[in-house]
Amino acid sequence: MQPQQVTVLGATGSIGSSTLDVISQHPQRYQVFALTAHSRISELQALCVRFQPRFAVVAEAAKAQRLQADLQVAGVATRVLVGPQGLCEVAAHPDVDTVMAAIVGAAGLESVMAAVTAGKKILLANKEALVMSGALFMSAVREHKAQLLPIDSEHNAIFQCLPCNYAEGLEPVGVRRILLTASGGPFRNSSYQTLEQVTPEQACAHPNWSMGQKISVDSATMMNKGLELIEACWLFAARPDQVEVVVHPQSVIHSLVDYVDGSVLAQLGNPDMRTPIAHAMAWPERIDSGVAPLDLCALARMDFVAPDLERFACLRLAIEAAKLGGTAPIALNAANEVAVAAFLQNRLRFTQIPQLIEKVLSLSRVSTVNDLAGVFEIDREARQQAQAWLNKQSI
Ligand code: NDP
Numbered sequence: 150m151q152p153q154q155v156t157v158l159g160a161t162g163s164i165g166s167s168t169l170d171v172i173s174q175h176p177q178r179y180q181v182f183a184l185t186a187h188s189r190i191s192e193l194q195a196l197c198v199r200f201q202p203r204f205a206v207v208a209e210a211a212k213a214q215r216l217q218a219d220l221q222v223a224g225v226a227t228r229v230l231v232g233p234q235g236l237c238e239v240a241a242h243p244d245v246d247t248v249m250a251a252i253v254g255a256a257g258l259e260s261v262m263a264a265v266t267a268g269k270k271i272l273l274a275n276k277e278a279l280v281m282s283g284a285l286f287m288s289a290v291r292e293h294k295a296q297l298l299p300i301d302s303e304h305n306a307i308f309q310c311l312p313c314n315y316a317e318g319l320e321p322v323g324v325r326r327i328l329l330t331a332s333g334g335p336f337r338n339s340s341y342q343t344l345e346q347v348t349p350e351q352a353c354a355h356p357n358w359s360m361g362q363k364i365s366v367d368s369a370t371m372m373n374k375g376l377e378l379i380e381a382c383w384l385f386a387a388r389p390d391q392v393e394v395v396v397h398p399q400s401v402i403h404s405l406v407d408y409v410d411g412s413v414l415a416q417l418g419n420p421d422m423r424t425p426i427a428h429a430m431a432w433p434e435r436i437d438s439g440v441a442p443l444d445l446c447a448l449a450r451m452d453f454v455a456p457d458l459e460r461f462a463c464l465r466l467a468i469e470a471a472k473l474g475g476t477a478p479i480a481l482n483a484a485n486e487v488a489v490a491a492f493l494q495n496r497l498r499f500t501q502i503p504q505l506i507e508k509v510l511s512l513s514r515v516s517t518v519n520d521l522a523g524v525f526e527i528d529r530e531a532r533q534q535a536q537a538w539l540n541k542q543s544i
């Protein structure tokens with residue numbers, strides 16, 4: 150069997166490095182075709198030396214030239230490409246079998262769409278892409294016969310709990326609800342007064358998962374669960390009212406599917422992204438991920454509680470945007486990306502994140518879009534509105 154050729158978009162990130170960890174455990178099965186990075190160029194260089202990909206992609210021409218020269222000196226034959234065009238090229242290249250979409254935020258949309266249009270096997274971590282372009286994305290998957298496998302642990306769990314597998318083109322039968330579990334983040338039990346004083350360092354210190362900064366802040370505000378609710382609706386053809394969020398602080402049950410006959414199926418595992426990554430990479434087979442077996446007796450208990458939509462207003466706003474549909478999730482996502490970046494730069498208080506998003510949502514007129522250009526137009530408008538609001542605030 151020839152090894153599968155894998156492009157890792159966002160190779161220097163948290164999902165990127167977990168993916169490379171799984172790949173390195175199965176060298177007969179997977180070969181790295183291309184690796185991409187944005188700001189962490191020396192990390193990318195080290196990865197190129199280790200995995201010898203055919204291509205690497207970075208954002209700027211000057212950095213690409215320097216990296217190319219350094220790789221030549223090191224005797225590495227990797228060709229370095231530049232910018233969004235380079236990302237799309239390595240996502241859609243005819244020699245690529247599988248694309249891990251692990252760039253964070255709207256910046257990852259164009260390249261994952263290039264992979265979809267080229268009919269690749271897509272391992273989707275970049276939930277923002279689906280939130281922004283759900284209808285277009287899913288119809289492109291069908292039209293180009295791409296294979297879409299969810300990496301987000303909750304969606305991967307749901308996928309595993311659907312016996313009629315939607316990836317084979319079969320609609321799941323008899324599903325009553327999807328139960329999306331949430332850890333509740335580092336401020337699950339914090340008062341509103343405490344939330345007002347939260348620092349970026351505290352927000353990025355997740356109790357169960359080690360992740361990139363943006364998703365860590367999203368987990369702390371629970372916007373992550375809101376984005377995941379929208380993601381679940383697209384992946385599993387569900388209405389927003391069929392997806393219920395349950396706070397489960399231990400993050401051992403990754404999500405559940407409730408059937409009309411009363412059966413509830415769940416997927417459990419230690420909180421380590423290598424499990425859903427290995428599952429999706431090998432599907433429908435199974436491979437070792439390097440994750441330790443779950444020790445239920447050591448865990449001893451599992452807790453569940455309903456989310457507090459007042460303290461975690463971002464989740465409420467995302468549910469509202471999901472119900473509005475159309476372009477509302479694009480505006481929600483854009484406003485959230487601006488708000489999170491401002492919070493990380495100490496330009497916005499933690500509790501102002503939902504205020505900014507609510508303002509942008511109130512200004513955005515819900516419509517529909519027919520292509521990616523339309524998606525980016527709504528995204529740009531919402532970012533401008535968010536910046537204008539931000540410039541008027543004092544923290
Ligand atoms: P990280 O911040 O750790 O990594 C992001 C990656 O994207 C890096 O390789 C980064 O490059 C690259 N990148 C950032 N901005 C750009 C840009 N403008 N253009 C091109 N590349 C860019 O994020 P995570 O790995 O945590 O998350 C990645 C995605 O996966 C997100 O959408 C997240 O929601 C999703 N996800 C993550 C989970 C996790 O456990 N981390 C779990 C479930 C989903 P560089 O580092 O060189 O700047």
Ligand code: MG
Pocket residue numbers: 301302303377
């Ligand atoms: Mg998740």
